Amino acid sequence: MAVKRGRGVAAVNYPTGMNLGGDPTQALVHSTPTGSFMVTLSSVDLGQGLKQIMAQICAETIGVPTESVTVDTADTDTGPHCMGTFASRGTHRAGNAVIQAAREARQVMLEVAAEELEVNASDLDTDGSGNIHVKGAPSRSISIFDTALAAHFKHGRSISGRGMFLVPRSYPETETGAMKPSTCYAHACTVAEVEVDEETGEVVVLSVKNVFEIGRALNPKMVEQQLVGGSWMGISHALYETTEPYYPDRHHGARDYNEYLMPGPGDLAETEIAVLERPSGDGPFGAKGPGEMCANPQIPAVANAIFDAVGVRVDTLPITPERVLRALKQRDAGAAA
C-alpha cells in the first residue's frame, strides 16, 4: 500500500454551438445622435465577457473605438431573438449577427458622410478613431459625431443595421444517420499527473498541462481567464462535483456550498495553458467557441492518470475515494482469484 503516481492524456473535439431545430441569433445596431453605437442583444453575459467581445466586434466592423460601443442585453422580452448563451455559441452566433448588423449600419453611416462631403460613399473609409475620410485624401474628412448629427437632424436617416446568423437545421441522412451538428470545431488536449493513495482512495491532481485550439482569440486575456477557470472546473467535475455525494438516498444530496464539493484555493493543481489559433472559416474574425470545451479534457485525462497509477478504470463521475477503493478491492480480488 502506497501513494502511486500516474499520468494520463486525453483530447477532445468540441462543436461550437448546437443544431436542433436550427440555431439562430439576431442583433440590432444603431447610432445615437452623437455617434456612439448601441448593440442590442438578448444574449446574456454571465461573466464570460460576451459584452466586451460584442463591443469589440461591432467597433472593428463599423470602424470606431471599442469605447464608443455600448452593448445592451437587458431584456429578452424586447430584444432581438437569441437562442441563449450556452453550448459555447455566444461569440460565434451572436458575433456573426453583430457583424452583419454593424456592416449595414456602417453602410448608412458612409452614405450620410458621402452626402456631407459630396463624394461617393464607396470612396470613404474610417480611421478607427472616430473619423471618416476620403481614401487617399485624409484631410477630406468628417467626424462620426458630425455624421451622426447630420443623419439625425438633416437627412432624416437612421444609422442602424439588422443582423441575423442562422446555422440551419441539419437532418440526418436516412441511410447512414450522419448529420452535421456543427459548422466548426474547437480542440483541446490535457496531460494530467495524479497521486492516488491506495489506502484512502484519495486522488490528488498534481498538475494539468492544457493546450486549446480555439480559432482566433478575440481577447487573449479573457480567453486565458476562461481557460484557467475552465481547467479547474474540469478537475472539479472529475473528482468532486455531484448532487448525490456518497449516499444512495437523494435526500442526502448536497444542499449547500459545504456539501456540494469543488476544489478550494488550497486544492489547486499546477496549471499550464497553451493556446493555438487556427481561425475558423465561418466564425466572427475566425473565432470558435472554447467556453464549455475548456472543462472537458481534464476529466478523461484524470481518469486515465488514475488507471496509469493504480490500474483501475473508474467510469462513474465524480471519481470519489469510495469509488477508487471499490475498484481497487475488485482489482485485488481479481488478482487473487
Place this chain on the structure above:
Amino acid sequence: MAKVPVQFTLNGSERAEFVESGSTLLAALRDKMGDTSPKGGCLQGTCGACTVMVDGELRLSCLTLAETCNDAQIRTTAGLANGEVLHPLQRAFEDAFAAQCGFCTPGMIMAAAALLERNPNPDRADVVEAISGNVCRCTGYEPIIQAVLLAARANSTSAA
C-alpha cells in the same frame, strides 16, 4: 415585528436606520442603506460573498444581526476606493483579470484587505488561507491569488 434603531459608521459616514428586529447586517446595508457591495450568496455563512469588516475584523454580514452593530465601525468594498483612485486590491483584481461574473469579488477583496492589513507581505500560503472562506465558481482561484500577491507587491513598492 418591532423595529429597532441601529446606528453605526459605514465607510466613514454616520448612518442610522430602523430595521426589523432580527434582521441581518447584510439586509440593513443593502436594503436600508443602499450599499449593495456585499452580496447575498448563500445567506447561511458558507460562501463569503457578504464579507464586511466590523471594527476591523472580518464578519459574514448574512450571519450578523444588524442590531448588534450599534456604534461599530463598518467597512465594505464600496468604501475602499479613494474617490476616483481605486484601492490597490481593486486595481490588482482588474489587472490580474481576477473576476469573471464578479459576484464573489467584494467578499474576496474584503478578505484580502484584512490579510494585507495584518500582514503586508503575505506569501502564497497566507493568501490561500485568507480567501479559503470565500467561494468562487468562475476563476479557479489562481487569478485571485495572483491578484492579492500583486497588490501586496504594489503596496510594498509604494511604501519603499
